[in-house]
Amino acid sequence: MSKSAMVSRVENDRVLVLERVFDAPRDLVFQMFKEPEHLKRWWGPRGWEVPVCTVDFRPGGVWHYCMKCVDQDQGEFFGMESWGKGVYKEIVEPDKIVYTDFFSDAEGNVNESMPSTEITLEFIDLGGKTKLVNRAEYVSAEALKSVMDMGMLQGITETWDRLEERLNEQ
DSSP, X not given: OOOOOOEEEEETTTEEEEEEEESSOHHHHHHHHHOHHHXXXXXXXXXXXXXXXXXXXXXXXXXXXXXXXXXXXXXXXXXOEEEEEEEEEEEETTTEEEEEEEEEOTTOOBOTTSOOEEEEEEEEEOSSSEEEEEEEEESSHHXXXXXXXXXXXXXXXXXXXXXXXXXXXX
16 A cells, blocks of 8 residues: 655644545544544654553543653663643544644643644545645744754654554554
8 A cells, every 4th residue: 555645834934734645534534533542553753652641532621641762773762751732622523623732741731841732633535535634833933943843744754654554454
């Protein structure tokens, strides 16, 4: 099965838009973002695992997770933990998920020194395939640049590659 390329663009200096077509039905792609059993198997870049993942999938609910680097080849990142927290704002199954994404600690306290992001995920039915559109709105152009400089685009590309592999296993 051939991999579909991710397309990325920046709008208004602070909105990163990512698009990719997955060879899977929309309901299944949506489930991948809804259920912790799925998220644990594909969320995060290669070499990272998700040992903790709790999801309260409703508006106002919280998704709290830990990504841990388990790949010794990643040098200084090996053993590192990165905690994240998403707060759901809107859910329209199977069309759309809107949430605010924060860096957090193990207790779910938000890291105020890191930029939060407004994420809108759209799941577009292409008759057996699904176009996923991820709009990430940052508070400023500087905030977007800071996460891009951290290698976020490569991380998302690897994450979506892992999502595709997970879909292929279903």
